[in-house]
Structure formats: C-alpha cells, structure tokens
Amino acid sequence: MHWWLPLKGSTFAGDIDGLFLAILIITGIAFVVVEAGLIWFVIKYRQRPGRKAFYTHGNTRAEVIWTTIPAVTMVALGLISNHYWVRIKGRNSVPANAYPIAIHAKQFEWQVTYPGADGQLGTPDDFTVRNQLHVPVGRPVVVHLSSEDVIHSFFVPVFRVKQDAVPGMDIKAWFQATVPGQYELGCAELCGMGHYRMRAQVFVHTPEEYDAWMRQAAQEAKQ
Amino acid sequence: MTSVAATARVPHAHHDDRSFIRKYIFSTDHKIIGIQFLFVSLFFLLLGGLLAMQMRWQLGFPGKPMPGGGLLPETMAANGVILPEYYVQLVSMHGTFMVFFAIMPLLVGVYANFLIPLKIGAHDMAFASLFVPEGAIRSGWTNYAPLSARPDLSGVTTGQILWCVSIVVLGLSSVMGSVNYITTIINHRAPGMTWFRMPLSVWALFITAILAVLALPVLQGAAILLLFDQTIGTHFFDPVAGGQALLWQHLFWFFGHPEVYILILPAMGMVSDMIANGSRKPIFGYHSMVFAIIGIAFLGWLVWGHHMFMSGMNPTLGSSFMVSTLVIAVPSAVKVFNWMGTMWRGNLRFHVPMLNAVAFVAMFVIGGLSGIYMAATPVDMFIHDGYFIVAHLHYVLFGGSLFALFGAIPYWFPKMFGRMMSERWGKVHFWLTFVFYNFTFFPMHILGMAGHMRRIYDPTQYEFLKPYQPMNEFISVSAFLLFATQLIFFVNFWWSLFKGKKADLNPWQDNGLEWSLPSPAPHGNWETVPRVYRGPYEFSSPEVSDRDYLPQHEKRPTDREPASATAPAH
Secondary structure, three states: OOOOOOOOOOOHHHHHHHHHHHHHHHHHHOOOHHEEEEHHHHHHHHHHOOOOOOOOOHHHHHHHHHHHHHHHHHHHHHHHHHHHHHHOOOOOOOOOOOOOEEEEEEEEEEEEEOOOOOOOOOOOOOEEEEEEEEEOOOEEEEEEEEOOOEEEEEHHHHHHHEEEEEEOOEEEEEEEOOOOOOEEEEEOOOOOOHHOOOEEEEEOOOOOHHHHHHHHHHHHHHH | OOOHHHHHHHOOOOOOOHHHHHHOOOOOHHHHHHHHHHHHHHHHHHHHHHHHHHHHHOOOOOOOOOHHHHHOOOEEOOOOOOOHHHHHHHHHHHHHHHHHHHHHHHHHHHHHHHHHHHHHHOOOOOOOOOOOOOOOOOOOOOOOOOOOOOOOHHHOOOHHHHHHHHHHHHHHHHHHHHHHHHHHHHOOOOOOOOOOOHHHHHHHHHHHHHHHHHHHHHHHHHHHHHHHHOOOOOOOOOOOOOOHHHHHHHHHHHHHHHHHOOOOHHHHHHHHHHHHHHOOOOOOOOOHHHHHHHHHHHOOOOHHHHHHOOOOOHHHHHHHHHHHHHHHHHHHHHHHHHHHHHOOOEOOOHHHOOOOOHHHHHHHHHEEEEEEEHHHHHHHHHHOOEEHHHHHHHHHHHHHHHHHHHHHHHHHHHHHHOOOOOHHHHHHHHHHHHHHHHHHHHHHHHHHHHOOOOOOOOOHHHHHHHHHHHHHHHHHHHHHHHHHHHHHHHHHHHHHHHOOOEEEOOOOOOOOOOHHOOOOOOOOOOOOOOOOOOOOEEEEOOOOOOOOOOOOOOOOOOOOOHHHHHOOOO
C-alpha cells in the first residue's frame, strides 16, 4: 500500500502531481488554521462559572481580511491551473506529430485499433486488438475515443489521463508515456453491471519493442 | 389570497380537539407536517444506510457471502454473495434515497415546515404541503443517459420508469413546498421581524426555497424527457437516432449543483443558530453570513459544468467553470471564519446540539477544502469519478448536513414533542459517530489518490488496487460500526418521545420566537402575534445583567413598538 499518488508515467504527470501538492499545501494551511483554532477555542472558552461572553457583532476589518485572502488565493490558483489545463486538455494541445490510436468502447470492453505500418488510421493496414493498449515510450500518442452504446471513461492512472467516451462524439485525448512497463486501463464512468471488469492492459514499449510487437500483432490480426 | 389565509387561520390558536387522524395523518398544521417529514425521512436515512452497509460488505470482502445475504432473492445475491447487478442498484438507490428522500426532506421538509412560522412569528404556513413516494435503477443516482434511457443497455425497465415518475412527483412537491416557504417568509413575518432580524436558519431556508423553485423544474423536465425516451420511443438522449448524450448531464447538473447547496445551506443556517446559542454570543458578522448564503446560492448556478470536466465538453468552458467553482470557496470560507469568530471569547456550552454544530464546522472545512482539488481541472483529470470524490461528497453531506441534523433534531425536539432527548446518550452517539465517521471516510481520500474508481463492484479486479484491499476492509468495518452507532440515536429518539424529560418553555435559553411558546408548540402557535424588538442573537447583551440571553420578543423599557405593528398585518 502506497500513501501517495501512483508512478508518474507521462510527461504531464509531474505537472499534475505538482499542482496536487501545491493545493495540498494551501488547503493544509487552511485546514491547520481552522482545526487548531477550533480546538483552541473549544478548550480556552469552555463554560466557566462567572464568565460572561464578550458581546460583539463582528468586525469589518476581519471580514475584509478573511474575504480577500481566500479570493486572491483562489483566483491565483485558477489562473495557474488553467495554464496547465490548456496545455494538457485544451483544444489545440494535441502535439502535431502525435501517433494515432483509435479506441472504441462498448459494454464491457475496449477495442483498440492501431494504424499499422503506415502510421495512419483509416487505411487498410489498420488492425484491432481487444483490451490491450500498446504505446511507444517517449512519443506523444493521441487516442480517438468513441463509444458503441453508453458513456464510458478512458482512465490510465499512471498517465493521469481520463476522458469520457461518449456515444455520438469523437473525442481526442493525448499523452506521452515516459516509463516502459505494464500498467492498467480502467473504465471510470458507471456503464452498467459489468463496469467493474471493463479493464485493459497497457504496455509501454521501447521504440524497438514497439515496432516488433506491431509487426507480430499485425500478422496475428490478419490470420 | 395570502391575507385571506392569514386572517382565516388566526382563530385556530387555542385548544386543539381534532381527532388523531386529523391531527397526525391528514394534517394541515405546519408543525405536524414537519414531524411527518421527520419520521419518513429518518426511515429513508436508515434504509439508505442499510444499502451502504451491503456495498461496504462487497467492497471490503468481495466474493464472500454476506451475513444475511442468503435471505436475498437469487436475482440479488447468489448463495449470499452480492451480484454485480444488485451492487449497481445499491449504489444507485443509496444515492437516490440519501439525496432525495433523506437529507433533502430532513433539512427542507422538516425544518422549513416546522421552523419558519415558529421563527418569524406566523400562525401557520401560507398554504398546505405535499408528499413523496419511492422507486431500482442501475445507473447511479445521476442516472446518466444513454445508459438510463435504454433498457436494453441497463437491463432495467420498470425501475427506470418509476425513478423518473417519482422524481417528477418529488420535484412537484418540493416546488410547491418551496413556494409555500417563500410566501410565508415574505408575507407572514411578525411585526418588527425585519429582514435583518431573521435568524440565519430562516435566511438559509428562504434562499434554499428559491433555489429549489428554480432548480427542480429543470430536473423534472429532464426526467420527463428521459421517461419519453424509455416509454414512447423518443431519442432526446440517444445519439443513435440523433439525440445528444451530454444533454442529460447539462440538465441534470444545472439542477444538481444548486441541489448540492439545497442540501447544505439549511444545515449552515441551523448550525449558525446552534453555535450562537452554544457560545452565548451574537453571531459574528451577521450581515456577512447573510451575504455569504446569497453568494453561495448565486454562484451555485454558475458551476454545474465542473461535474463535466472529463465529459468531452469544450475544455475552454472547463476553464470558466473552474474559476467560478474556486470562487465559491470564498463565501464558504467567510462562513467558517464567522463561526469561529462567534466562538471566540464566548462562554461555550457543550450541549449535544453545540457538539454536533462544532463538528459540522470541523468536517465541512475538510469537505470544502477537498473540493478545491476537483475544481482545479488538471488535478480533476486524475481524481474525477474516483474515491477522492466519494470522500469529498460524504464530508459535505455526512460531515456537513448530517452532523447539523444530529444537532438540530435534539435542539428542536422539545418544541416538537415537549420532551428532551437524552443528553448523555446524545454525547455517546456524537463521539462514536465522530470517530467512526472519520475512520470510514478519511481513508477514501487515500484510495482516490491511488486511482480507485467509484461505483466499481469489485476493486480486486484491478492489480493496482489489490494492495489497497486492507484499507477497503478497514473502511468497511468502520462503516459497520458507524451504522451500529446510529442505532443509539434511533433508540434515544424513540425512547425520548415517550420517556424523555419534560421540557420547559425555553430549555436552551435561546432568543428565537419559537421559545416563547409552550413545548410542544400548540396548533396555531400564538394566541396573539408576538412582536419583535431585536435580532435573534442577543446573547450576553449588556442590557440585561441577570442572565445571558435576551429574547427577540422581550420588550425592554427602551424599546419602541415596531412600526409595522400599527399597520394592518400582511
């Protein structure tokens, strides 16, 4: 059991984890201030015989301070988050040289279509593999997501990537894997009773391994 | 119309000789209607909890026969082992019951009906109220289309139809109830009860009623479209025939986010009343508190898209929803700091309502702060639809709303039933709930950070989640203990109904108008409408030296009669 975020397996995982940490620090400070304050007040001002509470209706300066500090912090956090959001998920964020893979989700499996030797989807050398996502390390990959029936959600925790697959829509999601290895892909949107077992293996290969796998898989697909 | 209602009800303010049926079953007394809501929604709270226990059994001990599971029919459990289709129904109905049939009626149905007339000095509500039925779906309480729209995909036909119908009926009753609350507050305030002399509980219930009137018709409209998709072959949400799947989410969350505030604002209002009482101090920054309620309610309309950051909605829209969502933290923070300001230099009495109210603040802070992680869209990409969110929403709904209710129920119990709930057992219940609640829900943040998806039947299907199974077991055991602890509350509640200590007029030494009435409050409330001379939180006022509270209706030599007392009352 691991008490922190999983392995950083993509180029933007570090940014997302950094933002998570920044929010953890900001909210951690607010948490400690409020909870410690509450505990202190509970002990210090507990009822004692003869004590009378301090009669006051408030303080405008205090209100201004504790309105302004959260407001400035939140707007700043919004601006910083947006910077990363545009780079990770913005409409124009998909790198031009991204390697295309099509994923068609259906109850309860992932149909992964690879572009074949020519690197282009929609050509005769495309081939489809069920529940296995193979990607090369160090190269941006763009996934074209579609759904057969209901809404599913493409989620690879180590890549920190999540994107719903919506019937009737063609949605792109991209990532660039950084660590070769074997991981898992899961469905994150309730899609029916088999939702829990709608999973796939993710393989991040070195470029040589990837080419070798591609040739072999294309062969097997033809048979 | 309202003036007719007002004058027609004045003579009712004396001896009550109605039959049991007229008094408790088909009642038109706002207090009895509130109490009816209390019993029905406490039943659903228990039922919703029972469904959660079954989910926790499956998550903690997947594939093991559940104790008592053998009693379930084969369509739900095989040899006592919960089936995936039953699990998804549990998930869906737990959410539906808790949101629509427990928390919402507990906060709005019980306390809006019971408290508003008592707190503003009215004889009764402007109009009478309505009720709600029930219905098993497999697509979550959010019931996303097209899964919900197509029986061939979800495997449920009748349950879906029942869900839609019951949402429409519930929405109708909530809208009518809310119109009633709004009318009552605007028209039936006692002389001298100006807007800024209203208790924060009434302010919160007023703003909540406005949210409900505007939000619920959207859900009803969506449910009717969904019903048409299921029954008469339309395709509003089915893209195969030209519909739009995301339309359901937009409609649902345009209702759903204001609904989130419907589920917390009344709790905040009642907590404000209880904290001022427990601290023996006026509310710190009363006006800021009112504007914060209004601010939260207004911003609540601008944030629905944060439920859809990963839905394929245009990411640029995501940016604006992110900023509006983060900004909601501001009025929420203002409220928390003002509660702390109220306790600062007070003379704190830790009665059961106060304990629960302080716990509300402590837990709401965690739920509020964890919301910031989801509001930040890049972080949300990782934690969306996971256990971090399950933790967040339970910190707000249980840590927030339910703790407020565990305070509010004993607080107004004497005014409802003329008896006190046991303080000793109330404290035992509070401490055990506080501990097991945090044991249950805090570790869910860690599961969420590990990438644990929500609504999955068996986490051990995933290699990366297998190491977290001990944590799932820990959560389940804590949840069972949390549930068992609630039995203390129910026993205390029932025992006190019949055997509790008799309550006097004003057991909590409070200033609200309701405490000028006998316990329980009589039908028709007041013989003559009370007059209001000051705000609701004049605790420890230098004007009185022999006690530390000064009721709103108590006339001091320096007080002038309210101007509206001489004009014809509306």
